[in-house]
Amino acid sequence: MTMQWRMLMGQRAQQMSSSIIREILKFAQQPDLISLAGGWPAAGLFPVEDLADACREVLSGASEAALQYGVTEGYAPLRRTLAEMARAKGLPVDEGNILVTSGSQQALDLVGRLFIDPDDVVLVERPTYLGALQAWQAYGARFVSVPVDDDGMDVAAAEAVIAKHHPKFVYVMPNFHNPAGVTLSLARRRQLLELVRRYGIALVEDDPYGDLRFEGEDVAPLYALDAASLAAGDPGSVIYMSTFSKTLAPGLRLGWIIAPAEVAQRLAKAKQGADLHTASLCQVLANEYCQRGLLGPHIEEIRATYRERRDALLAALARHMPPGVRWTQPQGGLFLWLSLPEQVDSLKLLEDAIAAKVAFVPGTAFYADDGGRNAMRLTFASTPPALIDEGIRRLALVLKKHMEAVNA
Ligand SMILES: Cc1ncc(COP(=O)(O)O)c(C=O)c1O
DSSP: OOOHHHHHHHHHTTTTOOOHHHHHHHHHTTTTOOOOOOOOOOGGGSHHHHHHHHHHHHHHHSSHHHOOOOOTOOHHHHHHHHHHHHOOOTTTGGGEEEEEESHHHHHHHHHHHOOOOOOOOEEEEEEEHHHHHHHHHHEEEEEEEEEEEEEEEOHHHHHHHHHHHSSSEEEEOOOOOOTTTOOHHHHHHHHHHHHHHHHEEEEEOOOOOOOOOOOOOOOHHHHHHHHHHHOOOOOOSSEEEEEEETOOOGGGOOOEEEOOOOHHHHHHHHHHHOOOOOOOOHHHHHHHHTTTTTTHHHHHHHHHHHHHHHHHHOOOOOHHTTTTTHHHHHHSSEEEEEEEOOOOOHHHHHHHHTTTTTOOEEEEGSSSOOOOTEEEEEOOOOOOHHHHHHHHHHHHHHHHHHHHHHHH
């Protein structure tokens, strides 16, 4: 009898989706295609020499810690380093609040494991990070959403949605949002905290891009704002997460969660069943790299490159795009969001764009519902300025043809 694998799989398997971005990336491997699609940091910016040097030191010195099993919570010196970095951002935490994860994608998954029962509601932004939807769909989450504008999540719209749907938590990307590129204003951060406290629900603050600011002032993390106004004994409402993926290298698969101690402990239990602990070698290496004082200067360096590429993308859009197309003005991060005239379908546009050797991610990939048809995400991260201009020139040509066709 032929094995019927599908029949054996649990209900969860039906809820797992594959990322359209990963499908697009397959095309994006063509050598002459200019990809403004993938969310990958620029490989040319990885600090290879410094990492190699730190790695040699780690393997000759702290080799046992690097090669042996470790504790689930994470390598203690790295947790202390992360706590120190967090305190510098105004989060009043110590290592007891920190759980090292295998990328912040695992942080999202662990939050799902701990909090989501089938049919529980999660409030997300429109658009939102596709990986969070994928992670939580697998636990049977239902999504409700509120729009994003130039100041981030529309918090005023969130209240009615919370009152109606009683979500377990709100998921927000406060800095240089993926995909929208926008930043949640300080006033809205305060309003959002007031709201989640009033309704007794949690707030998941996903911050992979906060260190990649090119201009303007840092805005206080929601975790820090929350902690600053807590009454004695109140553990706070926020779970914060970040990652080394965009500042150092995603191949390390190193992220972390910062949470009230009781939540951090529970998340560690959830992690134990998933992978015992995050790779020791990567943790010890990242800690050595940070302790050598290399991270700050490295971030300065990559910011300069990303700023130059962001400027090139903004200039190219202004130069080539037809009237009726709008885009966000990111002050940091890796992404920008392009809104097209109502009738243009970015999925259809993508086929022609790939034929014209330029790629982007259609807006629909970032919606929990069927929104985003006339929008797209562009990244400037991995493309040198001259190629960005050529890519946008090609894209604008294809787009003009589509606009003419739908207006005909
Ligand atoms: C908003 C957001 N959260 C989480 C992740 C996952 O990052 P990683 O697992 O590499 O830390 C990403 C990656 O693109 C992201 O954009």
